[in-house]
């Protein structure tokens with residue numbers, strides 16, 4: 001009996017995946033405010049990592065540090081380290097534009113450019129690479145199929161993207177991010193302004209996408225995290241309360257605050 | 270006094286203001302139309318002036334005015350766009366923003382005759398460029414620079430941050446974001462400001478009369494360093510011979526032409542702004 005349980009434990013260890021991103025002692029201040037207080041977390045490769053926590057707990061600040069889109073925020077100071085594929089990305093000589101092609105981001109509110117649907121899919125990639133007309137068409141079709149938008153828009157690729165519904169626009173934003181071929185996709189509450197149907201569509205898409213990409217998904221919706229997360233990070237008031245495999249954390253959270261939050265969406269911190 | 274009465278009085282007061290200002294505007298237009306229309310025919314619009322403007326037409330005055338403001342627009346646009354981008358995307362310090370604003374508003378507040386004197390001293394005397402229309406264009410460009418810069422700045426600055434972040438997140442460099450996202454969307458603001466500025470510049474007399482224009486005997490310039498004749502300076506010259514009824518008649522005709530051009534530029538500005546509203550205003 002004992003041996004068997006040890007064996008199963010070992011096999012779990014054997015399956016441990018690589019951490020593609022590691023945050024070590026990450027502190028962020030915006031002006032005088034200490035927004036993130038020494039965060040140590042891992043993002044496992046080809047998994048969905050959900051970041052949960054009450055609003056204002058620093059989820060956006062955390063995810064926005066990973067592609068350094070926070071750099072432009074007025075009065076921001078960052079300390080600590082973020083490792084991506086083994087090298088630090090917080091150094092002054094990091095090529096930020098190229099980092100962002102490897103770590104893509106989808107925002108809470110879909111933001112399409114005042115161009116056609118097709119041009120929106122190609123918007124990022126065409127600034128990085130010369131593509132032939134055929135390559136462009138193939139890429140557009142492929143990415144729109146991945147986000148299950150192809151059937152709906154294949155006959156009107158030259159229409160303005162703004163004519164799409166909000167849910168479709170968000171899927172277009174995801175397609176645009178995928179077209180750049182990143183390794184990691186950061187999503188900051190991508191479904192919070194969407195209807196339940198589009199929300200489900202995006203959740204299902206994430207589960208498929210994790211075979212090819214590493215997904216970091218911020219949500220304040222615990223049920224959503226339960227549906228899609230492999231790895232869970234719980235933040236509260238700028239501090240990491242607990243992280244671990246989603247299954248373990250949902251079934252038996254180690255921390256009483258985590259337990260309270262997962263049960264009642266209430267956090268006393 | 271009770272509140273309702275106060276409200277009513279205030280409403281009446283604003284109405285009176287509106288009626289008064291539109292009446293004045295229509296009265297002015299009416300007088301110019303009434304006196305100017307009889308002077309205008311095909312010959313007046315297509316012939317050179319003769320006899321110091323008392324006879325002949327105003328083709329070279331129209332051409333001179335349009336040429337000068339066109340070049341002032343060309344000179345002004347890149348400087349205005351550059352300043353607007355710098356102010357909106359690169360300048361962080363609040364203090365420097367305040368200083369630049371003060372400079373822009375001061376430049377806008379300088380009386381136009383001072384621009385003329387400045388141009389005379391710097392370009393004509395010190396730099397020896399002579400009395401030429403290009404000096405006039407440079408001076409007019411300086412005059413309309415604040416209007417065009419602020420209009421461009423506001424249309425670029427009002428583009429929501431999410432557009433910048435969405436394109437940065439796709440791996441575009443800051444310069445690519447400026448070129449591909451901000452400029453196309455901010456360009457309409459630049460053009461609107463430019464049309465408003467040009468509408469003002471084409472009517473200016475004081476800044477160009479010593480440095481860029483001659484009152485008679487000029488045709489279409491064949492180089493940068495020649496003077497031209499313009500509508501406002503032509504009107505000034507004709508008004509000085511007001512005892513001659515033919516000259517006076519032509520002064521009214523030229524005025525009508527000038528006002529028509531101003532209205533044309535202003536209306537284009539309005540149409541342009543309505544047609545190309547930036548994303549933020551949708």
Ligand SMILES: Nc1ncnc2c1ncn2[C@@H]1O[C@H](COP(=O)(O)OP(=O)(O)O)[C@@H](O)[C@H]1O
Pocket residue numbers: 030033035053054055056057058059060061062073074
């Ligand atoms: N640009 C900013 N300036 C000042 N404070 C900010 C800024 N952005 C976020 N904050 C503060 O940082 C804290 C965390 O915010 P955020 O990361 O957006 O939280 P979450 O995404 O979990 O709701 C909040 O208290 C918020 O007020």
Ligand SMILES: [Mg+2]
Pocket residue numbers: 059060061188189
């Ligand atoms: Mg947030």
